[in-house]
Amino acid sequence: MPQLDSGGGGAGGGDDLGAPDELLAFQDEGEEQDDKSRDSAAGPERDLAELKSSLVNESEGAAGGAGVPGAGAGARGEAEVGAEALGREHTSQRLFPDKLPESLEDGLKAPECASGMYKDTVYSAFNLLMHYPPPSGAGQHPQPQPPLHNKASQPAHSVPQLSPLYEHFSSPHPTPAPADISQKQGVHRPLQTPDLSGFYSLTSGSMGQLPHTVSWPSPPLYPLSPSCGYRQHFPAPTAAPGAPYPRFTHPSLMLGSGVPGHPAAIPHPAIVPPSGKQELQPYDRSLKTQAESKVEKEAKKPTIKKPLNAFMLYMKEMRAKVIAECTLKESAAINQILGRRWHALSREEQAKYYELARKERQLHMQLYPGWSARDNYGKKKRRSREKHQESSTGGKRNAFGTYPEKAAAPAPFLPMTVL
DNA sequence: ACTCCTTTGAAGAAC
DNA sequence: GTTCTTCAAAGGAGT
Numbered sequence: 001m002p003q004l005d006s007g008g009g010g011a012g013g014g015d016d017l018g019a020p021d022e023l024l025a026f027q028d029e030g031e032e033q034d035d036k037s038r039d040s041a042a043g044p045e046r047d048l049a050e051l052k053s054s055l056v057n058e059s060e061g062a063a064g065g066a067g068v069p070g071a072g073a074g075a076r077g078e079a080e081v082g083a084e085a086l087g088r089e090h091t092s093q094r095l096f097p098d099k100l101p102e103s104l105e106d107g108l109k110a111p112e113c114a115s116g117m118y119k120d121t122v123y124s125a126f127n128l129l130m131h132y133p134p135p136s137g138a139g140q141h142p143q144p145q146p147p148l149h150n151k152a153s154q155p156a157h158s159v160p161q162l163s164p165l166y167e168h169f170s171s172p173h174p175t176p177a178p179a180d181i182s183q184k185q186g187v188h189r190p191l192q193t194p195d196l197s198g199f200y201s202l203t204s205g206s207m208g209q210l211p212h213t214v215s216w217p218s219p220p221l222y223p224l225s226p227s228c229g230y231r232q233h234f235p236a237p238t239a240a241p242g243a244p245y246p247r248f249t250h251p252s253l254m255l256g257s258g259v260p261g262h263p264a265a266i267p268h269p270a271i272v273p274p275s276g277k278q279e280l281q282p283y284d285r286s287l288k289t290q291a292e293s294k295v296e297k298e299a300k301k302p303t304i305k306k307p308l309n310a311f312m313l314y315m316k317e318m319r320a321k322v323i324a325e326c327t328l329k330e331s332a333a334i335n336q337i338l339g340r341r342w343h344a345l346s347r348e349e350q351a352k353y354y355e356l357a358r359k360e361r362q363l364h365m366q367l368y369p370g371w372s373a374r375d376n377y378g379k380k381k382r383r384s385r386e387k388h389q390e391s392s393t394g395g396k397r398n399a400f401g402t403y404p405e406k407a408a409a410p411a412p413f414l415p416m417t418v419l
Numbered sequence: 420a421c422t423c424c425t426t427t428g429a430a431g432a433a434c
Numbered sequence: 435g436t437t438c439t440t441c442a443a444a445g446g447a448g449t
Contacts, residue, residue, distance in 0.1 A: 306442045311427035315443065331444040332425040339426040357428080373430050377440060380422090 271302045303379060304371050307364035310353035311342055 308316065315338050322334050322341075342350070364371070 306429075306440095308442060309428040312442060315426075319444065330424085330446050332423085332446085334444075335424085335426040337426090342427070354428095361429080373441070374432085376442085377431080380441065 271304055303376060304368050306373055306376065307360040308357060310350065310357040311339075313356055313360070314338065314342055314345075314350075314353045 315335065318338055318341065319331075319334060322337050323329060326334070326337065328334050328337070
């Protein structure tokens with residue numbers, strides 16, 4: 001179990017919800033980090049960085065090239081020239097990871113590439129918002145608010161919404177919890193732990209007081225493939241002059257009256273109609289017979305989604321950035337890039353997401369005590385077994401998410417002592 | 420309208 | 435205990 005500080009006693013207190021898989025991840029990352037700390041002469045570190053770079057570019061090459069059949073036209077257009085060549089290079093890189101083509105290496109280390117990745121990495125307040133919005137309780141505004149999670153209301157390149165856990169995680173001063181967060185959704189909720197109470201604490205008013213940016217610690221520079229080798233600036237109509245990063249005003253920050261104690265009436269994001277569509281309006285519903293409506297009610301019983309894991313949280317935050325930087329729109333390609341970036345993160349940075357995910361799970365468990373991931377089994381159509389087996393045994397990763405290359409060289413256990 | 424793609428992590432099922 | 439499967443997000447592409 002990674003020795004994650006729970007943020008000033010935040011999530012500690014005997015909470016043992018940490019996933020065992022986190023250990024594996026941290027073992028891998030930990031080895032790298034320890035190498036870094038042991039040898040600042042940049043020998044092993046450089047090798048590792050290059051290895052990571054090769055991995056990243058391997059996937060990005062695939063994303064822009066044949067690896068992703070439907071890769072976005074933009075990505076293809078920019079990366080196509082080098083993608084195939086890169087792909088060939090990568091083959092040799094895998095075999096000889098310590099030998100990175102000089103030209104590629106230079107390209108990867110180009111300042112403009114690095115700057116495009118993490119230089120502006122920011123945890124904007126709204127960026128961390130509302131994955132688990134505060135359930136409306138006492139003092140709730142009587143007028144229903146428009147749903148926040150309506151995709152149509154969210155511009156394609158808007159920054160994604162994340163949990164207030166993120167806020168809590170990032171903010172040293174979480175606001176106190178509202179008196180009652182458990183009066184919605186008809187779900188019995190046991191007592192809240194003091195730790196969790198803060199995660200529902202962001203009223204519309206208090207959120208408005210949050211700083212617009214919360215910075216990560218300086219992350220490692222991340223090399224960009226040619227497909228992401230340039231920087232596309234964010235359109236920033238609300239950017240303040242001289243601000244290092246555009247200021248955004250997220251709609252959710254302006255919900256309700258803006259008065260503390262008036263949380264907006266936002267449905268829990270983990271609860272969605274099976275179809276993902278809006279429920280019928282009362283007028284329409286009245287046209288249905290009772291039997292029909294009963295059947296529909298059964299069919300439309302809201303689905304409680306799984307809590308997001310660390311990587312999902314990371315993806316949710318970074319997706320918009322990758323889209324902007326790489327002019328990619330296809331999620332498959334973006335996810336490949338994000339997967340590589342995830343591996344390129346330092347373990348301290350990953351630890352933040354693991355910790356956040358752990359709290360998400362804890363919160364989810366408290367919100368839905370009887371819920372099981374099994375409840376959602378079968379609600380998606382299964383993929384063809386052949387394809388899935390191919391992907392899991394075809395040299396990518398096994399069921400534990402480890403890659404064959406890594407599995408061949410098990411890393412020694414290094415206790416997690418970050419934070 | 421629905422499924423696939425693609426990623427990692429978590430959890431349940433199957434052996 | 436180990437291995438396999440499913441689902442979580444995302445949105446373009448294909449059926």
